[in-house]
Amino acid sequence: MAIMDDVDQRLISALRHDARASLSDLAILLGVSRTTVRGRIEKLRQRGDIVGFTVVLQGDTKRDPVRGLMMIGIEGRGADRISRQLAGLTAVRAIHSTNGRWDLILEIGTDTLEELDAVLERIRRLDGIANSETNLLLATKKAG
Incomplete structure (x- = not known):
């Protein structure tokens, strides 16, 4: 850009x-x-700064009743491998690289808290994940 x-x-x-x-x-x-x-x-x-315009439908915001942000710290140089593994999980909606304390921030969406818990547990077990922190998204004031 x-x-x-x-x-x-x-x-x-x-x-x-x-x-x-x-x-x-x-x-x-x-x-x-x-x-x-x-x-x-x-x-x-x-x-290429603007790559397109989109429409957000009301149904899109209701797609995932349970949503969360998971911050991940990675040991060593496994970020690319871990990102590929995370991209294969259907509940992972977006993967963001970042600076600071966390290496990756994930947007996760599921139908239930139990499903979210299972996804978080699966992610935490990936080889190379050093630590994580997850926050539930309670409401969206502005999207897009």
Whole structure:
């Protein structure tokens, strides 16, 4: 991703909030012309900073009644192998690499707490997992 200036960053933020906002509304919000907004969106798409737009349906947010974030610490250099193993688990919705205390952050979704517990136990048993911490997601205030 190329370096974005303040207008690009504010435009991305506005589109994350409402990807269907009109060029006119975005222009007013950003204090620039409609032509500038159109050009910036096109530039961001061509550069690959914006790779697409999506729709989030109400059913999508209800797909996983039990959701959690699992932070994982990995021993040694097994991150690639562990990431591949985690990607094969159907309950793992996303895998994020990160810096700081944790090496990976997983988004996990299941139908029940019992299923979540089984997934967590399976992940904890993977060779190379040094430690973990899991937090249940109680409510989503903003998605996407």
